Amino acid sequence: MHDALTSPARQRTTAAAPAGAIWPVALEDASFAAGDKTLIDRLSLQLTPGLRSIVMGPNGAGKSLLLRLVAGLLRPSAGRVTFAGQPLDETLRRRVAIVFQRPVLLRRSVAANLTHALKTYGVPRGQRAQRLDELLSLGQLESIADSPARVLSGGEQQRLSMVRALAAEPDLLLLDEPTASLDPQATAAIEALVSQAAAKGVKIVMVTHDRGQALRLADEVLFLHRGQLAERAPAETFFAQPQSAAAQAYLEGRLLL
Amino acid sequence: MQDFGAAFGQAFALILSGDADLMEIIALSLRVTILAVAMACAIGLPLGALLAVGRFPGRGAATVFVNALMGLPPVVVGLGVYLLLSSAGPLGVLQLLYTPTAMVIAQTILVTPIVAALTRQVVEDLHAEYDELLRSMGARRLGVIATLLWDARYSLLTTALAGLGRALAEVGAVIIVGGNINHVTRVMTTTIALETSKGNLSLALGLGIILVGLSILVNGLVMGLRGSAARLAYA
Numbered sequence: 183m184h185d186a187l188t189s190p191a192r193q194r195t196t197a198a199a200p201a202g203a204i205w206p207v208a209l210e211d212a213s214f215a216a217g218d219k220t221l222i223d224r225l226s227l228q229l230t231p232g233l234r235s236i237v238m239g240p241n242g243a244g245k246s247l248l249l250r251l252v253a254g255l256l257r258p259s260a261g262r263v264t265f266a267g268q269p270l271d272e273t274l275r276r277r278v279a280i281v282f283q284r285p286v287l288l289r290r291s292v293a294a295n296l297t298h299a300l301k302t303y304g305v306p307r308g309q310r311a312q313r314l315d316e317l318l319s320l321g322q323l324e325s326i327a328d329s330p331a332r333v334l335s336g337g338e339q340q341r342l343s344m345v346r347a348l349a350a351e352p353d354l355l356l357l358d359e360p361t362a363s364l365d366p367q368a369t370a371a372i373e374a375l376v377s378q379a380a381a382k383g384v385k386i387v388m389v390t391h392d393r394g395q396a397l398r399l400a401d402e403v404l405f406l407h408r409g410q411l412a413e414r415a416p417a418e419t420f421f422a423q424p425q426s427a428a429a430q431a432y433l434e435g436r437l438l439l
Numbered sequence: 440m441q442d443f444g445a446a447f448g449q450a451f452a453l454i455l456s457g458d459a460d461l462m463e464i465i466a467l468s469l470r471v472t473i474l475a476v477a478m479a480c481a482i483g484l485p486l487g488a489l490l491a492v493g494r495f496p497g498r499g500a501a502t503v504f505v506n507a508l509m510g511l512p513p514v515v516v517g518l519g520v521y522l523l524l525s526s527a528g529p530l531g532v533l534q535l536l537y538t539p540t541a542m543v544i545a546q547t548i549l550v551t552p553i554v555a556a557l558t559r560q561v562v563e564d565l566h567a568e569y570d571e572l573l574r575s576m577g578a579r580r581l582g583v584i585a586t587l588l589w590d591a592r593y594s595l596l597t598t599a600l601a602g603l604g605r606a607l608a609e610v611g612a613v614i615i616v617g618g619n620i621n622h623v624t625r626v627m628t629t630t631i632a633l634e635t636s637k638g639n640l641s642l643a644l645g646l647g648i649i650l651v652g653l654s655i656l657v658n659g660l661v662m663g664l665r666g667s668a669a670r671l672a673y674a
């Protein structure tokens with residue numbers, strides 16, 4: 183199709199390094215040290231779109247630090263974190279969204295939290311009202327749109343955090359134990375949002391300790407131990423035949439750190 | 440010296456009759472104070488926020504400086520503004536000495552450090568909480584400051600009211616730069632000082648009662664704000 187090949191849209195998708203492309207996201211020998219402790223230890227890792235990646239590992243293994251490094255909230259003390267070969271810059275930043283374990287919500291209503299996010303993400307004023315409605319409906323938050331965000335239940339707060347992250351229309355969504363303190367129903371609602379986002383092509387990287395959740399959501403498991411990537415395997419393989427001694431011990435409940 | 444009880448009676452009579460002189464003095468007090476607090480907020484809020492989230496050399500020293508300015512003795516501020524505005528001073532040509540404008544300038548200088556220092560504290564605490572979220576959203580510096588100022592709105596209103604309370608009760612600076620001129624620069628505190636020394640206790644007492652009433656009102660507003668902030672879980 184000659185027309186298709188020369189149309190601007192086609193050119194954009196075939197360009198060698200399209201503006202704002204982030205893939206692959208890579209850690210190259212990245213370390214993070216605090217004091218004399220190496221908390222992330224020369225970790226190399228590539229993330230590409232598609233597979234939903236679940237990060238597992240004992241408490242203190244460095245899972246949250248890994249997500250913060252990828253999100254650009256921490257600078258590696260050695261090595262690099264790159265997006266399509268480049269360090270994270272202002273334009274790429276908005277393609278990476280993160281949901282924290284403990285929701286951080288502004289002292290405003292639910293709707294105002296989302297409007298603030300849309301504004302910060304650079305959504306033009308004229309489109310914000312419609313996007314807001316979509317996000318409220320996505321998070322099933324319509325009935326509490328005008329409530330102060332900080333009086334919501336844990337499940338509602340985390341749903342709000344999720345749709346706020348999705349307001350960025352990110353390519354990569356980082357989730358740090360988003361259901362750690364939620365009941366099964368609230369957990370199911372979050373998992374549904376994660377699955378929906380994944381189905382739309384958002385790359386998911388999610389930390390969880392919940393094996394059931396990992397089995398429901400994971401395509402692959404990244405197993406972290408003492409700041410290193412001890413194992414990376416398809417989910418079924420990981421749970422049926424973990425290769426590393428650390429993962430075996432973790433899955434049998436024997437691994438403390 | 441008048442009889443004490445009689446002075447009280449006359450004071451209430453003055454207030455209840457809406458005495459013209461009394462009202463003029465109260466109106467000027469409120470005008471000067473509110474204008475000064477508004478100016479102090481216009482300068483102190485952004486300045487405090489900048490000290491809280493800015494990363495520039497000398498930030499620590501600037502913070503110490505602003506905190507130290509909070510304790511400025513009003514008479515010294517009055518003296519400084521007097522020297523600035525007196526006919527021999529650098530701003531003498533403006534002929535502002537002994538005008539309400541001079542009083543606004545002096546009070547602005549007194550209240551701005553209070554607003555700036557309290558704003559810095561409040562915004563810094565909130566920034567610690569919001570920092571990762573706002574950075575992960577790619578918020579720019581101005582957006583961060585706007586977000587923090589808005590989310591600290593209840594605490595900042597309390598701060599402004601604290602400045603209002605201080606300015607209303609202040610006498611040392613405004614008496615020096617205002618001169619306590621009848622119908623021009625007489626405010627509540629300077630009138631109380633003058634009338635008491637003349638032995639005219641009824642007017643002094645009447646103004647004193649109103650001053651205390653305003654102070655209670657301001658404090659009541661502060662408490663009400665705290666209560667509603669807590670109730671709405673904004674705090």
Ligand SMILES: Nc1ncnc2c1ncn2[C@@H]1O[C@H](COP(=O)(O)OP(=O)(O)O)[C@@H](O)[C@H]1O
Nearest residue numbers: 215216221239240241242243244245246247248
């Ligand atoms: N900013 C920091 N400075 C120093 N130590 C940290 C910092 N953040 C985390 N740590 C430490 O690094 C280790 C890994 O932390 P984290 O990534 O939060 O573990 P987890 O895998 O449980 O999420 C922990 O021992 C933690 O105490």
Ligand SMILES: [Mg+2]
Nearest residue numbers: 245246247358
């Ligand atoms: Mg963690």
